[in-house]
Amino acid sequence: MKKRKDLSELKKVLDKKLKKKIVAMLAPSFVVEYEYPAIISRLKDLGFDSVVELTFGAKMINREYHKILELPENKNKLIIASVCPGISSFIEAKYPQYKKNLIRVDSPMIAMAKICKKIYPKHLVCFIAPCNFKKNEGSSSRFVDFVIDYQELNQLLKNKKTTENCKNSRFDKFYNDYTKIYPLSGGLSKTSHLKQVLKPGEEKIIDGILEVERFLKNPDKKVRFLDVTFCKGGCIGGPFVSSKNLKKNKERLMQYLEIAREEKMPKGSEGLIKKAEGLDFSY
Numbered sequence: 001m002k003k004r005k006d007l008s009e010l011k012k013v014l015d016k017k018l019k020k021k022i023v024a025m026l027a028p029s030f031v032v033e034y035e036y037p038a039i040i041s042r043l044k045d046l047g048f049d050s051v052v053e054l055t056f057g058a059k060m061i062n063r064e065y066h067k068i069l070e071l072p073e074n075k076n077k078l079i080i081a082s083v084c085p086g087i088s089s090f091i092e093a094k095y096p097q098y099k100k101n102l103i104r105v106d107s108p109m110i111a112m113a114k115i116c117k118k119i120y121p122k123h124l125v126c127f128i129a130p131c132n133f134k135k136n137e138g139s140s141s142r143f144v145d146f147v148i149d150y151q152e153l154n155q156l157l158k159n160k161k162t163t164e165n166c167k168n169s170r171f172d173k174f175y176n177d178y179t180k181i182y183p184l185s186g187g188l189s190k191t192s193h194l195k196q197v198l199k200p201g202e203e204k205i206i207d208g209i210l211e212v213e214r215f216l217k218n219p220d221k222k223v224r225f226l227d228v229t230f231c232k233g234g235c236i237g238g239p240f241v242s243s244k245n246l247k248k249n250k251e252r253l254m255q256y257l258e259i260a261r262e263e264k265m266p267k268g269s270e271g272l273i274k275k276a277e278g279l280d281f282s283y
């Protein structure tokens with residue numbers, strides 16, 4: 001595993017002591033923890049040169065899931081989503097017999113890091129994560145230079161003055177509305193149009209590791225696709241999310257979706273597929 005660069009090194013980059021540019025990739029659950037759009041200015045005030053969210057990476061991953069589930073050889077096989085590294089680690093450690101069922105497609109974080117390295121070739125990439133599983137996943141990828149969690153970011157943001165125009169801040173690139181619901185349980189299924197390739201009853205959404213384990217012990221043979229998350233509620237229930245009120249967290253996310261739908265985006269900031277051309281999202 002690649003050694004994770006530590007927070008002190010990140011601070012040097014943010015303080016411009018290393019003369020390197022850096023892009024922040026915000027996990028889609030960010031809006032449960034931070035005010036939007038103020039968080040974008042706050043990150044720039046910290047020293048991030050660009051700020052993007054992961055929605056475009058999620059969109060690219062959805063396309064891969066669709067393609068794989070459509071293949072005739074996968075029609076009678078159980079496929080388990082690998083967007084949550086908590087699930088992948090759990091299966092590898094406790095249910096290795098299901099390792100072959102984990103879909104070999106990057107998570108939105110790794111996909112987005114690959115896209116960032118293409119679009120910002122000279123920037124370092126820092127992912128801001130809701131859990132330690134994501135931190136471990138990012139630390140073992142050559143496309144991610146730093147991973148910090150919400151608590152670490154809160155520490156960095158403490159005592160930092162916010163710019164006045166924070167209400168007008170926007171993500172720099174890769175807007176994509178509909179995958180903003182990814183951090184909800186079932187967000188992957190709801191945004192990837194899998195109903196086109198799966199029959200009723202062939203898809204199952206499970207959140208919470210105990211329920212996932214229950215299924216793995218006694219699988220329903222009709223299910224072909226498992227959309228699963230380690231945390232209850234999905235990433236909005238991640239361990240570094242301060243609020244433990246899932247109902248309120250979901251409401252915040254849905255409000256953000258509404259705001260984002262109405263927003264005017266800077267020209268050229270859309271998440272267009274051609275921006276990811278030539279990238280391979282399988283592993």
Ligand code: SF4
Pocket residue numbers: 083084085086087130131132133134229230231234235236237238239
């Ligand atoms: S569901 Fe939980 S463990 Fe999985 S990626 Fe989200 S926050 Fe991390």
